Amino acid sequence: MKYYNARRIIREELSVDVLSIAIGVFGGLLLNGRVESFITLPILLAYVPIINGIGGNVLSVFGSRLGSALHLGYARGFDRETSKNMALFVLIAIITFSIAALVLYVSNHVSGESMSFRIAFIPVLAGVMLVGSLLPLTVLLGLVAYRLGLDPDNVVISLMTTVADFSGIVFLLLSMRLMGV
Amino acid sequence: MNTRRILYETVPVLILCGMVELLAGANLSRMESLLESLPGLLIMVPPMLDLRGDINGAFAARLSSGIHLGVIDFKRRGEIWENLKAVLFLSVVVPTLIALFSYSVCYLLSMHSIALPELLFIAVCTGLVSSAIMSVLSVTITYASVSRGIDPDNVAIPVLATLGDFVVVVLLFVFAMVVA
Numbered sequence: 001m002k003y004y005n006a007r008r009i010i011r012e013e014l015s016v017d018v019l020s021i022a023i024g025v026f027g028g029l030l031l032n033g034r035v036e037s038f039i040t041l042p043i044l045l046a047y048v049p050i051i052n053g054i055g056g057n058v059l060s061v062f063g064s065r066l067g068s069a070l071h072l073g074y075a076r077g078f079d080r081e082t083s084k085n086m087a088l089f090v091l092i093a094i095i096t097f098s099i100a101a102l103v104l105y106v107s108n109h110v111s112g113e114s115m116s117f118r119i120a121f122i123p124v125l126a127g128v129m130l131v132g133s134l135l136p137l138t139v140l141l142g143l144v145a146y147r148l149g150l151d152p153d154n155v156v157i158s159l160m161t162t163v164a165d166f167s168g169i170v171f172l173l174l175s176m177r178l179m180g181v
Numbered sequence: 182m183n184t185r186r187i188l189y190e191t192v193p194v195l196i197l198c199g200m201v202e203l204l205a206g207a208n209l210s211r212m213e214s215l216l217e218s219l220p221g222l223l224i225m226v227p228p229m230l231d232l233r234g235d236i237n238g239a240f241a242a243r244l245s246s247g248i249h250l251g252v253i254d255f256k257r258r259g260e261i262w263e264n265l266k267a268v269l270f271l272s273v274v275v276p277t278l279i280a281l282f283s284y285s286v287c288y289l290l291s292m293h294s295i296a297l298p299e300l301l302f303i304a305v306c307t308g309l310v311s312s313a314i315m316s317v318l319s320v321t322i323t324y325a326s327v328s329r330g331i332d333p334d335n336v337a338i339p340v341l342a343t344l345g346d347f348v349v350v351v352l353l354f355v356f357a358m359v360v361a
Binding site for chain 1: 184187188191192195196198199200202203206210224227228231232234235236238239241242243245246247249250252253259260263264266267270271274275278279282283286332334335336337338339342
């Protein structure tokens with residue numbers, strides 16, 4: 001008897017994939033152009049792929065670890081261990097986004113333009129808010145999937161990266177407001 | 182939970198992938214906008230990129246879980262084959278849906294699109310070839326990290342997502358050239 005079954009994987013993944021495609025296409029068509037028009041500085045628009053890319057990666061690693069932990073029976077709910085894990089991944093987000101922002105800041109100055117430190121800090125704030133707010137949602141999705149008898153590996157990461165793609169630009173707008181840009 | 186180990190294993194990879202995306206981003210988006218100038222492909226490119234991440238991310242996550250559970254190892258390949266069957270099936274069916282979907286959206290919004298068979302050709306070929314390449318990479322990267330004592334959960338998905346974006350954009354480009 002095999003542990004993995006192609007039919008089961010296909011059944012569980014297909015619905016999530018179709019959902020994330022539909023959200024991606026319609027979201028892209030309806031929302032993006034309009035939201036992007038609120039972002040007045042073009043350099044900030046260039047941050048969107050970085051925020052979504054790094055944010056999506058941090059959440060994926062967390063989701064992948066959560067999947068293994070649920071399979072192994074280590075993760076049971078919003079307990080101490082889960083909170084410690086979420087705190088650790090917020091720290092990972094802070095470190096990663098700060099280094100990325102620093103590289104952007106330095107390369108910007110080397111190439112002769114002068115980006116203010118405040119502008120450089122915006123993606124760090126947006127990225128950390130993105131990861132921080134989506135981590136509990138990742139845990140919730142993982143727990144729900146597991147209780148429903150689905151393999152969390154098949155559904156959680158796809159759904160979270162779709163949500164992250166959407167939320168990135170929203171948190172970018174929010175951190176612009178917070179930093180008064 | 183070993184905090185230090187998680188930090189040491191995840192942060193360097195996350196930074197490296199972020200930097201690669203940063204450097205490649207400009208080129209990739211230039212290629213993407215060239216692709217999007219082919220009518221009908223504008224709508225198809227973003228979901229094709231998402232799809233690769235979805236299918237391979239889930240595959241990599243299952244590989245990691247399977248290794249932790251002890252049900253997957255690289256000597257007995259049955260479980261990996263079962264996973265690969267699902268990956269291949271999804272990599273044909275979902276691109277087909279994406280092409281149909283893109284064509285319908287173009288039709289409904291009365292946007293110009295290349296013919297449906299051409300869209301299907303580009304989507305399905307890209308899906309199949311990219312899934313073959315990315316599946317080999319998924320197994321290789323997972324195997325490499327396990328044999329170095331690194332938890333594959335910590336590294337596989339970011340590396341695969343970064344490589345996957347390249348593979349898909351290049352393949353879309355190649356197959357679009359074949360059609361055009």
